[in-house]
Amino acid sequence: MAGLHDVAKLSGVSKSTVSRVINNESGVKASTKEKVQKAIDVCGYVANQVARDLQSQKTNLIGVIVPRMYSNATAKGLDGLSSIIDQAGKYVLLANSQQNHAQEIEYIKRFNQKRVEGILLYATHLDSALVDAIKQSTAPVVLIGQDGSLFNIPSVIYDDLSVGFSAGQRLLAAGAANIVFIGVNSQDIAVDQCRFEGLRQALQHTKQLSPLFHSRGEFSIESGYQQAKQLLIDWPQLDGLFCATDRIAIGAMKAISESDKVPGKDIKVLGVGNDELSQVSTPSLSTFSYAFDLTGEKSANMLLDLIENKQSSVSKLVMSFEIIDRESC
Amino acid sequence: MAGLHDVAKLSGVSKSTVSRVINNESGVKASTKEKVQKAIDVCGYVANQVARDLQSQKTNLIGVIVPRMYSNATAKGLDGLSSIIDQAGKYVLLANSQQNHAQEIEYIKRFNQKRVEGILLYATHLDSALVDAIKQSTAPVVLIGQDGSLFNIPSVIYDDLSVGFSAGQRLLAAGAANIVFIGVNSQDIAVDQCRFEGLRQALQHTKQLSPLFHSRGEFSIESGYQQAKQLLIDWPQLDGLFCATDRIAIGAMKAISESDKVPGKDIKVLGVGNDELSQVSTPSLSTFSYAFDLTGEKSANMLLDLIENKQSSVSKLVMSFEIIDRESC
DNA sequence: TTGAAAGCGTTACCAG
DNA sequence: CTGGTAACGCTTTCAA
Numbered sequence: 001m002a003g004l005h006d007v008a009k010l011s012g013v014s015k016s017t018v019s020r021v022i023n024n025e026s027g028v029k030a031s032t033k034e035k036v037q038k039a040i041d042v043c044g045y046v047a048n049q050v051a052r053d054l055q056s057q058k059t060n061l062i063g064v065i066v067p068r069m070y071s072n073a074t075a076k077g078l079d080g081l082s083s084i085i086d087q088a089g090k091y092v093l094l095a096n097s098q099q100n101h102a103q104e105i106e107y108i109k110r111f112n113q114k115r116v117e118g119i120l121l122y123a124t125h126l127d128s129a130l131v132d133a134i135k136q137s138t139a140p141v142v143l144i145g146q147d148g149s150l151f152n153i154p155s156v157i158y159d160d161l162s163v164g165f166s167a168g169q170r171l172l173a174a175g176a177a178n179i180v181f182i183g184v185n186s187q188d189i190a191v192d193q194c195r196f197e198g199l200r201q202a203l204q205h206t207k208q209l210s211p212l213f214h215s216r217g218e219f220s221i222e223s224g225y226q227q228a229k230q231l232l233i234d235w236p237q238l239d240g241l242f243c244a245t246d247r248i249a250i251g252a253m254k255a256i257s258e259s260d261k262v263p264g265k266d267i268k269v270l271g272v273g274n275d276e277l278s279q280v281s282t283p284s285l286s287t288f289s290y291a292f293d294l295t296g297e298k299s300a301n302m303l304l305d306l307i308e309n310k311q312s313s314v315s316k317l318v319m320s321f322e323i324i325d326r327e328s329c
Numbered sequence: 330m331a332g333l334h335d336v337a338k339l340s341g342v343s344k345s346t347v348s349r350v351i352n353n354e355s356g357v358k359a360s361t362k363e364k365v366q367k368a369i370d371v372c373g374y375v376a377n378q379v380a381r382d383l384q385s386q387k388t389n390l391i392g393v394i395v396p397r398m399y400s401n402a403t404a405k406g407l408d409g410l411s412s413i414i415d416q417a418g419k420y421v422l423l424a425n426s427q428q429n430h431a432q433e434i435e436y437i438k439r440f441n442q443k444r445v446e447g448i449l450l451y452a453t454h455l456d457s458a459l460v461d462a463i464k465q466s467t468a469p470v471v472l473i474g475q476d477g478s479l480f481n482i483p484s485v486i487y488d489d490l491s492v493g494f495s496a497g498q499r500l501l502a503a504g505a506a507n508i509v510f511i512g513v514n515s516q517d518i519a520v521d522q523c524r525f526e527g528l529r530q531a532l533q534h535t536k537q538l539s540p541l542f543h544s545r546g547e548f549s550i551e552s553g554y555q556q557a558k559q560l561l562i563d564w565p566q567l568d569g570l571f572c573a574t575d576r577i578a579i580g581a582m583k584a585i586s587e588s589d590k591v592p593g594k595d596i597k598v599l600g601v602g603n604d605e606l607s608q609v610s611t612p613s614l615s616t617f618s619y620a621f622d623l624t625g626e627k628s629a630n631m632l633l634d635l636i637e638n639k640q641s642s643v644s645k646l647v648m649s650f651e652i653i654d655r656e657s658c
Numbered sequence: 659t660t661g662a663a664a665g666c667g668t669t670a671c672c673a674g
Numbered sequence: 675c676t677g678g679t680a681a682c683g684c685t686t687t688c689a690a
Contacts, residue, residue, distance in 0.1 A: 051683035082425040096411040113378040282611040380667035
């Protein structure tokens with residue numbers, strides 16, 4: 001592959017001059033410029049960015065770590081952040097941990113070797129090993145989806161406590177009193193713990209009630225279906241169901257429909273996320289909408305700030321939500 | 330930031346020896362190894378992969394270009410391909426063209442500067458400018474979703490003609506005779522042209538019929554809704570509808586429901602993609618299932634082959650589909 | 659307006 | 675077993 005050297009030889013000038021032409025610097029005679037340009041075309045020279053990066057000590061690389069791609073939060077988030085990063089003239093180096101915790105830490109290390117300028121981490125949990133890895137990272141890290149501000153890690157999070165609280169209020173207002181929460185993994189503070197806690201507080205505060213049960217499963221329709229099936233047996237008095245995600249809620253509604261109950265009537269159901277599924281299901285699902293794409297943009301901007309100024313003006317950003325009222329509650 | 334040089338000074342050995350320790354090469358006295366290791370820990374040395382890449386002339390980078398992230402095909406595809414690329418010890422450099430054609434060509438160039446080892450391109454169309462850019466690329470390119478084999482570009486595509494043909498047969502078998510196709514952009518050979526052509530051939534071949542109309546819009550529920558609304562006015566005899574994607578079909582069914590017709594009964598509807606939406610809608614949507622994740626894996630493997638052997642054993646891979654029978658047809 | 663040479667942080671080869 | 679030195683392909687001084 002042709003290098004600067006070859007172009008120089010071919011056009012009979014020095015490497016310095018070729019470099020100047022390539023970078024379009026002023027102070028090169030028009031005739032030599034042409035000569036060089038011709039040589040470049042002839043040998044099909046393509047600048048080697050690796051060498052440039054080494055020389056300039058700057059890679060323009062932003063590392064992004066996600067637990068999985070097939071998810072509204074990450075897919076839309078990536079659409080948002082990639083546009084910001086692109087505008088900044090930088091590149092996205094993408095790593096998919098495939099829900100494997102250990103991988104996340106590994107990627108942080110590898111990204112630092114690759115000399116990324118910053119890291120965006122979509123997290124599903126936050127333990128001390130991960131916190132340590134983030135602290136060790138030379139490249140600044142912005143956490144998305146879990147709150148790391150207690151450990152001084154800049155974070156962009158969703159207002160999960162408020163969502164839970166609002167869910168509780170809506171279920172009560174719709175006449176439900178025997179309410180169950182279907183969450184995910186207890187390690188997932190944001191999605192599982194905070195949303196439940198918000199629900200709990202709403203019931204307590206408004207009617208001195210407690211949720212009947214905190215069920216847990218996975219982020220899928222099938223899992224929601226299976227859990228609801230069991231819940232209908234265990235808690236026959238059930239009349240309100242708050243699900244940590246829309247997919248779980250969709251599955252749960254299917255289970256309810258298959259029993260002798262009617263979702264949205266006998267049992268009020270609420271999801272979170274405003275997945276496209278939620279507007280298409282029968283009954284359509286009442287839920288909460290998060291601006292996933294905007295979250296990606298904000299996170300990217302926060303990281304760019306951090307890179308630029310070595311310290312961000314905000315260390316924690318809480319994304320609000322919108323209440324979506326449909327038929328299920 | 331500490332470099333090899335600093336570690337060498339700190340531990341009182343040469344750079345060569347430090348390099349050997351870092352790369353865990355044999356032939357280093359245990360005591361010096363320890364000494365060096367200590368120095369590494371002390372100054373928090375992290376190997377500079379940029380320098381390594383320059384020296385080794387190898388970046389382990391795979392460029393991936395997508396039109397958008399928020400799509401089943403790309404999200405699931407990325408899940409598949411990233412696992413293969415990761416297994417191969419390589420990295421994904423991601424570019425989001427945001428449906429902007431010119432960007433794709435730009436990214437191919439920039440990726441070559443970054444010295445990626447290969448490029449995976451999710452394409453929505455294929456014009457001569459793009460073909461040229463691909464030909465110019467030093468890094469091998471595998472095309473996903475559009476057929477570039479005529480131009481000698483290795484491609485992984487879906488069997489869109491067959492899907493269209495099968496759709497025609499199913500609609501006819503269900504009793505439809507006045508059939509309309511809702512496609513997308515005419516530049517999209519695979520999704521718009523091939524699927525329509527398959528439909529046309531099935532109608533022609535089986536019953537000497539022709540499709541009533543070829544409508545076109547975007548990849549969205551809303552667009553499907555709008556188009557179907559118009560179609561119901563223009564073609565009152567309409568009794569079969571083949572939609573290029575499930576989302577379009579979902580929108581169309583909504584329009585049908587809002588008229589005095591019943592989707593799945595008065596008008597048979599078929600989509601493509603087996604989107605999760607399709608199993609949740611009312612009526613549930615009959616469709617075709619593509620293995621998007623597997624497509625990503627196959628494409629990645631094909632590219633790795635190409636990188637390894639400088640030429641692939643297969644130059645075109647056609648992914649098959651599965652017929653999903655539900656209520657709408 | 660141009661060229662020579664140093665240096666970015668590694669690895670690899672050849673001596674010792 | 676270890677060290678010196680030359681690359682890798684570029685940019686950036688400093689001189690000419």
